[in-house]
Amino acid sequence: MNKPLLYSYFRSSCSYRVRVALHYKNIDFEYRPIHLVKDGGEQLKDPYLKLNPKGEVPFFIDGDVGIGQSMAILLFLEDKYPQNPLVPKDPLKKAHCLQLCELINSGIQPIQNLKVLKYLVNELGQKDEIKAKWANHWITEGFIALENFMKDLSADYCIGSELSLADCFLVPQVYNANRFKVDMDRFPHINRVNENCLKLDCFQKADPANQPDAQN
Amino acid sequence: MNKPLLYSYFRSSCSYRVRVALHYKNIDFEYRPIHLVKDGGEQLKDPYLKLNPKGEVPFFIDGDVGIGQSMAILLFLEDKYPQNPLVPKDPLKKAHCLQLCELINSGIQPIQNLKVLKYLVNELGQKDEIKAKWANHWITEGFIALENFMKDLSADYCIGSELSLADCFLVPQVYNANRFKVDMDRFPHINRVNENCLKLDCFQKADPANQPDAQN
Structure with missing residues (x-):
């Protein structure tokens, strides 16, 4: 096989x-x-x-x-x-988990992705500063909502104390937030969970810097 | 209750x-x-x-x-x-169904949604024509890929001959495409499935024009 x-x-x-x-x-x-x-x-x-x-x-x-x-x-x-498993068995936790995933998956990442940023520069003639401001704006806006939900839902991880799909979405989005210089001091719950995840083996193996095609 | x-x-x-x-x-x-x-x-x-x-x-x-x-x-x-049910039982069909849902959910709609269009006008000072062109561009780009997948996957509906979640995503996105004057003649598979769905009672009841808050 x-x-x-x-x-x-x-x-x-x-x-x-x-x-x-x-x-x-x-x-x-x-x-x-x-x-x-x-x-x-x-x-x-x-x-x-x-x-x-x-x-x-x-x-x-x-x-x-x-x-x-x-x-x-x-x-x-x-x-x-x-x-x-990465999807909680409990129906309420599962619903919350998928909501947080989608808050990032459809609510943040698509608006700041590479092709949208390229279009802003190449088709609308925007400068690189505006492109960076755009990405920063949409990540910040999404993280304000996410932080609000995580205040109630998160403990060690996004959904209580068990790792779930929501954490698989969170950490890569924080990685993008750092690239676009988002002020992360505003988001203590996001930071706490991100730091807890980064200690885990699966996140270290998945880290961009540890991939075979990694470049500086 | x-x-x-x-x-x-x-x-x-x-x-x-x-x-x-x-x-x-x-x-x-x-x-x-x-x-x-x-x-x-x-x-x-x-x-x-x-x-x-x-x-x-x-x-x-x-x-x-x-x-x-x-x-x-x-x-x-x-x-x-x-x-x-709206999620196929067969694992392959389920995977294809969720892929098409997400192609729209994260791949098209977020980039053309109301708040992004408002930001283009209010923050980047773009004219209404550019706003309309932006929405048209991202829907068209997404529909080119969707049409390609649907050529192989669709029959009466997105995933073969059974209604699924993918159809729940398709019809509202075609509704947006029409608002933004996307040239739909390019997408015969999307059109066929959209027309089949619109004949169903659940799509008629869900139609924007039939909601209590509908306006012209």
Whole structure:
């Protein structure tokens, strides 16, 4: 049986989420780097674009399943590899967990992603400072809401004291927040959970700096 | 037992997704309108902002569960109200279904949503034509990929011949595409499925024009 394949870019926060879950569940997988920046981006050219017409990473292949979209991949992993679960069994905790995931997955990351920032500069003629301000604004706005929810929901991790999918989304988004110089002092609950996660082996293995395609 | 409550705005495509599922599953619910535009938006002021600090609709309350984010709400409904299922049982179909949901949920809608368009105009000083071009661009880009996936996956509906969550996401996004004058002739698979869905009672009941807060 072939190993599952993960198409990934070291700095892609959406790929980072999936890497955390793969490592947490001890799934042996092959890492296939797709360079999102070099020569306009490998994700926008064949052969990768034939595989994933959305032209994004991550993309995950496992037997007859080939899918994009980090949330879809994460929920597939949860079904196929139930060891070390990341979705709470309790219905209320599960609902809160998925809400926090989506607050980041649809509420923050898409607005600050690479192609949107490129469009601001290349099509709307905005300067690099405006691009940076844009990313900072949307992450800050989303984190204000997230911090508010986490005040009630979080303990060591996003949802109480058990690691969940919400943590797989949180840490990569904090990584992006640091890149865009978001003032993280405003977010003590986010910081606490992020620091707790970064101590775990699965987050260290999934860290952008520790990927085979990492660059400075 | 109190009825579930849905905080919604007739034109919100994310609320529209949840309305479709509620009607398809014959769940009796109370509709609470939140006006997203009047006086800068009710979603950004108390008392609503206390309920949902993300300042968005939909928000759904059912017993002790109160959650935002349409995908989280839809997966909660699937667990609590398993009648008329919207998530395929087959793991491959389920993975494809969630991928298409997320292609819209995180890949298209967030970039063209109301607050991003407002920011382009109010903060970056862009004209209304640029705002319209921006929304059109991101919906078109996303639909090109979606059409490509649907060529292989769709029949009467997004995932073969059974209605699924992917259809709950598709129809509201086509509604937005029409508002932003996207050239829909390019997308025959999307059009076919959209037309099939619009014949169904649950989509008619969920239609923006048929909500208590509908306006011209």
